[in-house]
Amino acid sequence: MSGSHRGPDRTILSIDAMGGDHGPAAIVAGLAKVARKRNVGFILHGNKAELAPLVAKQPDLNGICDIRHADDVVTMEDKPAQVIRHGKNTSMWSAIESVKAREAEVCVSCGNTGALMAMSVLRLRKLPGVSRPAIAVFWPSRNKIGFNIMLDGGADIRADEMDLLQYALMGASYARNGHGIVRPRVGLLNVGTEEHKGRAEIKAAADLIEDAAKVADFDFIGFVEGGDLLSDRVDVIVTDGFTGNVALKTGEGTAKMVSDFLKEAFTATPLSRLAALFAMTSLKRLQKRMDPRRSNGGVFLGLNGTVVKSHGSADATGVAAAVKLAFDLAQSNFNQKLAARVAYTPGDSHDAPAQIEDKSSELK
Numbered sequence: 001m002s003g004s005h006r007g008p009d010r011t012i013l014s015i016d017a018m019g020g021d022h023g024p025a026a027i028v029a030g031l032a033k034v035a036r037k038r039n040v041g042f043i044l045h046g047n048k049a050e051l052a053p054l055v056a057k058q059p060d061l062n063g064i065c066d067i068r069h070a071d072d073v074v075t076m077e078d079k080p081a082q083v084i085r086h087g088k089n090t091s092m093w094s095a096i097e098s099v100k101a102r103e104a105e106v107c108v109s110c111g112n113t114g115a116l117m118a119m120s121v122l123r124l125r126k127l128p129g130v131s132r133p134a135i136a137v138f139w140p141s142r143n144k145i146g147f148n149i150m151l152d153g154g155a156d157i158r159a160d161e162m163d164l165l166q167y168a169l170m171g172a173s174y175a176r177n178g179h180g181i182v183r184p185r186v187g188l189l190n191v192g193t194e195e196h197k198g199r200a201e202i203k204a205a206a207d208l209i210e211d212a213a214k215v216a217d218f219d220f221i222g223f224v225e226g227g228d229l230l231s232d233r234v235d236v237i238v239t240d241g242f243t244g245n246v247a248l249k250t251g252e253g254t255a256k257m258v259s260d261f262l263k264e265a266f267t268a269t270p271l272s273r274l275a276a277l278f279a280m281t282s283l284k285r286l287q288k289r290m291d292p293r294r295s296n297g298g299v300f301l302g303l304n305g306t307v308v309k310s311h312g313s314a315d316a317t318g319v320a321a322a323v324k325l326a327f328d329l330a331q332s333n334f335n336q337k338l339a340a341r342v343a344y345t346p347g348d349s350h351d352a353p354a355q356i357e358d359k360s361s362e363l364k
Contacts (some may be wrong), residue, residue, distance in 0.1 A: 024050055126302055143232045
């Protein structure tokens with residue numbers, strides 16, 4: 001099935017429709033949620049015989065989907081090296097190719113993170129000056145927008161001081177152009193806030209980031225600790241991929257445990273069930289605020305193209321959140337502005353203001 005998905009001023013997104021735990025039905029349902037409110041078109045990659053009937057059941061997708069058949073699927077068990085060698089016929093490869101060919105603005109996938117990153121680096125290539133791409137993820141916080149941005153979330157377990165500087169520049173650009181934070185506050189994750197604490201590369205990175213902040217329109221607040229991940233004193237937290245991924249998985253596990261404990265507490269006795277009934281409105285408000293589905297979507301930063309990684313277990317609501325994020329990034333010309341931002345290197349202070357193109361006034 002194909003439609004007139006390239007309508008007037010329509011933003012085209014490339015979707016790996018076969019990745020994820022809930023299969024293509026959840027992904028197609030999520031696309032329909034987005035299509036109701038945005039002028040968007042989709043290139044869907046996957047099993048055409050399976051996708052066509054799902055798309056046909058969604059009136060909101062009528063005429064805005066182009067289905068590209070792909071025989072194979074990247075599974076969660078596949079090794080990145082295997083996918084690189086044998087994955088040319090997969091829906092994930094095809095979805096990335098549409099961005100490489102400039103047919104679509106952003107690629108979205110719920111699939112295997114390692115394989116998606118490896119394939120994205122291979123096909124899209126890194127931006128000039130970027131040594132290690134990073135995954136920027138959301139962290140629920142007390143900030144007005146409801147979350148902080150942390151990177152790297154697990155793209156690469158290593159990071160030296162220059163990598164951490166690039167993460168700070170990319171994170172600040174993402175916060176500004178993706179989320180409208182005019183002057184992002186950037187913090188460097190460490191084991192303490194004192195200047196003498198931390199590994200040598202972290203101390204060196206702090207000096208580099210502080211110098212960059214003077215010309216790159218963000219505020220460097222220095223070292224932050226684990227407790228600041230949820231605070232309102234920082235917008236962007238910079239760390240290496242090993243630490244970031246451990247922190248992310250710990251946070252997800254803690255949130256699930258708290259949710260389970262609340263359910264147990266409110267169903268333990270008839271009296272507690274009655275109390276839950278009276279507290280239902282407040283509990284629903286809390287659930288909505290903490291719902292990870294509504295802040296779903298990690299962005300691969302540092303590539304010649306934008307890729308959004310949705311959580312593998314995302315349902316239609318989670319998929320819709322990731323696709324909305326992809327749409328917003330495409331609308332802001334985010335990747336072009338990011339390329340200008342990472343072109344900055346230490347010592348460029350005289351030229352940096354002219355090079356940097358992601359000022360808040362240019363937001364769409």
